[in-house]
Amino acid sequence: MSITRRASARYEGLGKDGKGHVSTGSGVLADQPYGFTTRFEEEPGTNPEELIAAAHASCFTMALSFGLAKAGFADGTLETTAKVALDKDGDGFKVTRSDLTLKASVPGIDEARFAEIARGAEKNCPISKVLNAEISLDYQLNGG
Numbered sequence: 001m002s003i004t005r006r007a008s009a010r011y012e013g014l015g016k017d018g019k020g021h022v023s024t025g026s027g028v029l030a031d032q033p034y035g036f037t038t039r040f041e042e043e044p045g046t047n048p049e050e051l052i053a054a055a056h057a058s059c060f061t062m063a064l065s066f067g068l069a070k071a072g073f074a075d076g077t078l079e080t081t082a083k084v085a086l087d088k089d090g091d092g093f094k095v096t097r098s099d100l101t102l103k104a105s106v107p108g109i110d111e112a113r114f115a116e117i118a119r120g121a122e123k124n125c126p127i128s129k130v131l132n133a134e135i136s137l138d139y140q141l142n143g144g
Contacts, residue, residue: 009034022046039086049084049095056098056127057082060137063125067117068106076106084133095133102139114141 007029011020021031029046038045061080068076080102087096100122106114122128122137 011035022051049086052095052127052131053082053084053098056084056125056131057100059125059127060100060121061102064102064104064118064121067121068109071113071117073106073109076104076109079103095131097134097136098128098131100135100137102137103142104139105142109141111141114139 006025007022009020009022011018013019016036019033019035022034023030023032033045034047035043035045037043039047039049057080060082061078064078064080065076080100083099083101084095085097085099086093089096102118104114104118118137118139122135128135
């Protein structure tokens with residue numbers, strides 16, 4: 001089974017003076033602005049690293065949800081934040097890390113079992129697998 005998703009980007013002008021728009025096939029993002037100032041400064045709009053952070057947080061959280069369900073847990077709440085770092089790399093830049101911070105409430109689970117399932121989701125969600133960066137996971141478990 002292969003699932004294909006799509007997104008598109010258009011950039012008008014070059015370098016710092018250019019301005020772009022990014023859209024997703026689902027329509028969730030439609031002509032969202034991006035450019036130098038949304039990436040390296042604080043102008044409103046999006047940037048590739050923010051989109052990677054959103055993808056990583058959602059992918060990991062879903063993978064953990066499925067892992068917990070597979071282990072027999074039927075209820076819980078998972079909330080993940082991802083912080084993606086963009087660092088200078090030679091003449092360019094590189095995403096060097098993605099730090100996942102998770103708040104979880106899963107009734108009936110013990111800390112060791114939760115840690116095992118969470119670490120598996122961290123390593124095996126598709127976005128973790130595609131990132132060529134250090135990935136960390138810090139979590140807080142309540143209701144275990």
